[in-house]
Amino acid sequence: MAVRPRPLSPHLQIYRWTITMAMSIFHRATGIALYAGTLLLVIWLAAAAIGEGAFASVNALYGSWFGQLVLFGYTWALFHHMLGGLRHFLWDNIIGMEPGEREKLAWANLIVSIVLTLLVWLIFVWVG
Numbered sequence: 001m002a003v004r005p006r007p008l009s010p011h012l013q014i015y016r017w018t019i020t021m022a023m024s025i026f027h028r029a030t031g032i033a034l035y036a037g038t039l040l041l042v043i044w045l046a047a048a049a050i051g052e053g054a055f056a057s058v059n060a061l062y063g064s065w066f067g068q069l070v071l072f073g074y075t076w077a078l079f080h081h082m083l084g085g086l087r088h089f090l091w092d093n094i095i096g097m098e099p100g101e102r103e104k105l106a107w108a109n110l111i112v113s114i115v116l117t118l119l120v121w122l123i124f125v126w127v128g
């Protein structure tokens with residue numbers, strides 16, 4: 001007897017990409033990234049508590065180009081996730097749910113998170 005192919009549930013390759021869909025995925029991905037970033041923060045604080053040697057080692061690692069790249073990503077993840085959380089807060093209050101508004105909020109989420117990340121690094125790292 002011929003086996004009839006079973007229906008597949010929709011997945012990422014089938015849906016047409018939209019900015020709201022992308023930002024929803026980013027929200028979950030940045031949420032997961034924040035776990036790793038929080039661990040980096042804990043390591044830094046623990047090193048400071050252990051002593052000068054440990055603190056200097058962690059600072060050297062975090063100050064390397066790779067460390068800076070990771071910390072830059074962490075900053076962006078933090079802002080993107082936080083703004084995404086505020087977006088959910090607006091939706092919880094039935095604000096910004098109309099067509100067009102959702103897209104604007106999703107773009108704002110992306111653009112404002114990039115601008116805030118650049119501002120923080122400009123003020124506290126590159127200039128300060």
Ligand code: HEM
Nearest residue numbers: 027028030031032034035038081082083084085086088089
């Ligand atoms: C270190 C801090 C944080 C971590 C590790 C974290 C982690 C996560 C993760 C992993 C998810 C995805 C859960 C899932 O999709 O099943 C999530 C969702 C969420 N987070 Fe965070 N988060 C953090 C901070 C925040 C902050 C500051 C806000 C608000 C400003 C926030 C608001 C939300 C909201 C509203 C969702 C649900 C999104 C949805 O229903 O699709 N989170 N978080």
